[in-house]
Amino acid sequence: xxxxxxxxxxxxxxxxxxxxxxxxxxxxxxxxxxxxxxxxxxxxxxxxxxxxxxxxxxxxxxxxxxxxxxxxxxxxxxxxxxxxxxxxxxxxxxxxxxxxxxxxxxxxxxxxxxxxxxxxxxxxxxxxxxxxxxxxxxxxxxx
Amino acid sequence: xxxxxxxxxxxxxxxxxxxxxxxxxxxxxxxxxxxxxxxxxxxxxxxxxxxxxxxxxxxxxxxxxxxxxxxxxxxxxxxxxxxxxxxxxxxxxxxxxxxxxxxxxxxxxxxxxxxxxxxxxxxxxxxxxxxxxxxxxxxxxxx
Numbered sequence: 286x287x288x289x290x291x292x293x294x295x296x297x298x299x300x301x302x303x304x305x306x307x308x309x310x311x312x313x314x315x316x317x318x319x320x321x322x323x324x325x326x327x328x329x330x331x332x333x334x335x336x337x338x339x340x341x342x343x344x345x346x347x348x349x350x351x352x353x354x355x356x357x358x359x360x361x362x363x364x365x366x367x368x369x370x371x372x373x374x375x376x377x378x379x380x381x382x383x384x385x386x387x388x389x390x391x392x393x394x395x396x397x398x399x400x401x402x403x404x405x406x407x408x409x410x411x412x413x414x415x416x417x418x419x420x421x422x423x424x425x426x427x428x
Numbered sequence: 429x430x431x432x433x434x435x436x437x438x439x440x441x442x443x444x445x446x447x448x449x450x451x452x453x454x455x456x457x458x459x460x461x462x463x464x465x466x467x468x469x470x471x472x473x474x475x476x477x478x479x480x481x482x483x484x485x486x487x488x489x490x491x492x493x494x495x496x497x498x499x500x501x502x503x504x505x506x507x508x509x510x511x512x513x514x515x516x517x518x519x520x521x522x523x524x525x526x527x528x529x530x531x532x533x534x535x536x537x538x539x540x541x542x543x544x545x546x547x548x549x550x551x552x553x554x555x556x557x558x559x560x561x562x563x564x565x566x567x568x569x570x571x
Binding site for chain 1: 485488489
């Protein structure tokens with residue numbers, strides 16, 4: 286089992302753009318505050334990691350396991366047509382994996398979401414419901 | 429070890445946009461014919477797979493192993509500043525994982541590459557050299 290660093294700190298821009306959902310064994314799960322899409326981030330709780338290949342092999346395997354778990358839950362909850370999974374990180378250096386539920390006719394379809402449409406803030410009740418549903422499906426506690 | 433389907437067929441659009449590099453145990457490795465970036469695709473040789481979660485757990489683990497191998501080689505050969513790794517597939521349904529070497533000042537930097545700049549065809553000698561170097565580094569034979 287990967288042993289996340291005790292002194293993990295979330296990048297400030299990621300913190301600003303997201304709501305915390307909870308911690309899986311390796312990654313913090315975050316919900317992007319953009320109601321255009323159901324859009325999650327997985328951030329390995331390791332210091333100094335910006336590429337998937339900066340993780341050791343057991344952590345990479347665990348990352349794939351967590352990508353699959355979160356993808357399944359997000360597909361189930363959103364009823365999406367397609368999942369987009371991506372580790373880009375050209376702007377924010379800390380490794381973060383996007384898992385985005387895409388639907389035909391969404392604000393960017395069929396283009397990638399980045400830069401496609403201005404973020405649309407969730408209503409409080411809507412984001413609370415979404416986070417509750419994610420926590421229940423992933424058996425996560427608030428962080 | 430995953431057992432790729434015998435009757436794998438590469439999507440025609442992926443075939444049109446790429447040059448074959450070779451086959452890893454799970455994936456076909458392809459080079460996108462766009463000299464703006466060093467840009468590879470990994471396509472699992474399985475039928476009817478459009479999402480990472482359509483692969484079974486051993487194949488997902490193997491996909492992560494191959495993503496890591498190809499990422500390391502691409503970083504080494506390109507001297508890039510950042511790797512972008514993504515499975516989107518909103519247009520082409522067949523699961524394909526982009527592994528893109530990004531450099532500060534490239535044709536899209538720091539944006540994602542999709543839709544950012546018109547593709548620039550390689551010169552024949554340049555693409556041949558690139559494919560030879562990839563085959564040598566990944567110990568691949570022509571397919």
